[in-house]
Amino acid sequence: MGDEAAPLVELIGVSKSFGGVHAVRDVDLAIRAGEVHALLGENGAGKSSLMKVLSGELAADHGEIRIDGRPVRLHGPADAQRAGVAMIHQELDLVPALSVAENVFLGREPRTRLGTLDRRRMLADTARLLDRAGVAFDPRRPVEELRTGEQQLVVIVKALSLDARILIMDEPTSALSAREVERLFEVIGELRRSGAGIVYISHRMEEIGRIADRATVLRNGGVVAEFDARSMTAAQASEAMVGRPVHLMFRAAGESAPAQGEELLRVEGLAVRVRRPRPGRREPAGVALSVAKGEIVGLAGLLGAGRTELLETLYGAGPKGAWIGRVLLRGKEIRPRSPRHALKLGIAFVPEDRRISGLALEHSVLANTVLSIMDRIARLGWVPRGREQGVARASTQELGVKLASLRHPVGALSGGNQQKVVLGRSLLTEPALLLLDEPTRGVDVGAKAEIYRLLGEAASRGVGVLLASSEPAELVGVCHRVVVLRGGRSVRELDTAEVSEADLLAAAMGQGSLEDLVAGGAR
Incomplete structure (x- = not known):
C-alpha cells in the first residue's frame, strides 16, 4: 500500500453544477498507489x-x-x-464499424517511420492486450459484431492500452460473465501490484468487499460516509447511499409460483434457423419453457447462452429466419413479425442496452414515456398535450423517476432513472407478457428496490414476466422458477424455493455442484 501521507491523486473541495443543480458538492477524495478505492452512491449521486x-x-x-x-x-x-488518468465508462464509447484494434488505438494509431499507419504493430499490440485481459477474439473483428459483454471487454482493453497510473472503472462488470469478471479481477490485481491507483464504481456489493480496500459513499453530490471496504456490510453501504434502511424487496422466502395459475406463454422446442448468422449471436436452438399468469420466470446462462436472442425472438426483434417448434400465447400459436406486432399481441420488452435500444436520448422524457401508446391516447390522429403530459407525469411519479422536467432530454437522467422510463413505457402498454433483459444492470440499490416492487405489482395483476439476468441473487430472489440456457438450448429448470445462487451458477456452467463450479472457474 502506498504512503498515506502522500496520495497518488487528491481531489480537494471539488464542486460542479449544471444549470443550478449541484452534481458535486465540495468533495475531498484521496487515492493511494496500489489501492482499489470504491466509490458508491445511488444513480445521480454525483459519482460519474x-x-x-x-x-x-x-x-x-x-x-x-x-x-x-x-x-x-x-x-x-x-x-x-x-x-496518467484513464476512465472506463459504463456506457460504451466505441465506433461500431471499426475493428477491435482500430477502436483500442483510435486517435493514437501507431505509425511507421514514413508516417503511415503501422497496421501490423497495431494488431500485434491489440492481440497482446487482449491476451493480458484473457479475451480470445480476433483484433480485426468489427466491434458491431460483438455482444454487449464483449464490447465492454474492448473498452477495458482500450483503457489498459494507455498504461494509466490512475484507472477509473465505472461499472466494469455490468455486462460480463462470471468467468470474465474473475479474469478482470486478476488484471486489477496485476495493476495494483504495479502501483496503480484504481477508482472502482459498482452497485454490486459482493464485488466491493472482495476487490476494494476503502469505500467512499456519495449522496446528493457530497461525501456522507467512508468505510474499510473489507469489513463494510451491504446494509451499511445501502443505508449510507439512500439515507435510510433499504430492503431489496425480494419476494417472501418460500413464496411459490401462483397456485394452478393459468398458462400464459408456452414455448415448445423453439429453434431459429438464420440464412446468414450474425457473428456473436446465439439464436434459439431448442428452447422449451412456460410462464403462467402472475408468474416471474428467470432466464439464466453464461454470456453467449442465448438469453437476449430468445427475448428478441419472442418480441419479433431478432433476425428473420425459419422457425422450428411453436410459441403459444394464451393457448394461441403466435409468431411476432416485428416489435409493433408483438405489442399488439400483448408482449412488451425492456432491452439490455437502454441507451441504444431502449431510448431516444436526445428526445424528452415525455416523448420517450408515451412513445409506445401514442395511438391509444390520440384523438382523431391528434394527441392532446394535456393528456400526453398527464400520462407521462403519472408514470414517472409512480416509478419514482427523479427529474427536473418532463421536457428535459431523457439522456440527461441518471442510468437508474433512464431504466425506470423504459420500464414505465412498457408497463403503459398494459402487456400480458413482459420480457426483461438485465433490467437492473448498472442500477443502484434504491432503484433496484423500486424495479422489483414494480415487477411484483405487475405480477400481482396477472402479468407474466420472463426475466433474463446475469445476477444469481436477483434470479433466486425475484423469480419463482429459473430456466437455464446453454448454447441456445434450455437445459434445466429450477424452483428457486429449493436452490441456492451457487446451484444456479453451477447449472449455468454445466456442472452439478458448488465444488464443480469452483474447479471449473479455476480452469
Whole structure:
C-alpha cells in the first residue's frame, strides 16, 4: 500500500453544477498507489460527474486536483491521459464499424517511420492486450459484431492500452460473465501490484468487499460516509447511499409460483434457423419453457447462452429466419413479425442496452414515456398535450423517476432513472407478457428496490414476466422458477424455493455442484 501521507491523486473541495443543480458538492477524495478505492452512491449521486472531472471530461467549478502532490489543470481527456488518468465508462464509447484494434488505438494509431499507419504493430499490440485481459477474439473483428459483454471487454482493453497510473472503472462488470469478471479481477490485481491507483464504481456489493480496500459513499453530490471496504456490510453501504434502511424487496422466502395459475406463454422446442448468422449471436436452438399468469420466470446462462436472442425472438426483434417448434400465447400459436406486432399481441420488452435500444436520448422524457401508446391516447390522429403530459407525469411519479422536467432530454437522467422510463413505457402498454433483459444492470440499490416492487405489482395483476439476468441473487430472489440456457438450448429448470445462487451458477456452467463450479472457474 502506498504512503498515506502522500496520495497518488487528491481531489480537494471539488464542486460542479449544471444549470443550478449541484452534481458535486465540495468533495475531498484521496487515492493511494496500489489501492482499489470504491466509490458508491445511488444513480445521480454525483459519482460519474466527479470522475469526469478527474478524467478531464468536465471542468470543476471549484476545487483542486493534485497528482503526486502537485496541482494539475486538466483541460480535456488528453491532458488527463498525459497525466496518467484513464476512465472506463459504463456506457460504451466505441465506433461500431471499426475493428477491435482500430477502436483500442483510435486517435493514437501507431505509425511507421514514413508516417503511415503501422497496421501490423497495431494488431500485434491489440492481440497482446487482449491476451493480458484473457479475451480470445480476433483484433480485426468489427466491434458491431460483438455482444454487449464483449464490447465492454474492448473498452477495458482500450483503457489498459494507455498504461494509466490512475484507472477509473465505472461499472466494469455490468455486462460480463462470471468467468470474465474473475479474469478482470486478476488484471486489477496485476495493476495494483504495479502501483496503480484504481477508482472502482459498482452497485454490486459482493464485488466491493472482495476487490476494494476503502469505500467512499456519495449522496446528493457530497461525501456522507467512508468505510474499510473489507469489513463494510451491504446494509451499511445501502443505508449510507439512500439515507435510510433499504430492503431489496425480494419476494417472501418460500413464496411459490401462483397456485394452478393459468398458462400464459408456452414455448415448445423453439429453434431459429438464420440464412446468414450474425457473428456473436446465439439464436434459439431448442428452447422449451412456460410462464403462467402472475408468474416471474428467470432466464439464466453464461454470456453467449442465448438469453437476449430468445427475448428478441419472442418480441419479433431478432433476425428473420425459419422457425422450428411453436410459441403459444394464451393457448394461441403466435409468431411476432416485428416489435409493433408483438405489442399488439400483448408482449412488451425492456432491452439490455437502454441507451441504444431502449431510448431516444436526445428526445424528452415525455416523448420517450408515451412513445409506445401514442395511438391509444390520440384523438382523431391528434394527441392532446394535456393528456400526453398527464400520462407521462403519472408514470414517472409512480416509478419514482427523479427529474427536473418532463421536457428535459431523457439522456440527461441518471442510468437508474433512464431504466425506470423504459420500464414505465412498457408497463403503459398494459402487456400480458413482459420480457426483461438485465433490467437492473448498472442500477443502484434504491432503484433496484423500486424495479422489483414494480415487477411484483405487475405480477400481482396477472402479468407474466420472463426475466433474463446475469445476477444469481436477483434470479433466486425475484423469480419463482429459473430456466437455464446453454448454447441456445434450455437445459434445466429450477424452483428457486429449493436452490441456492451457487446451484444456479453451477447449472449455468454445466456442472452439478458448488465444488464443480469452483474447479471449473479455476480452469
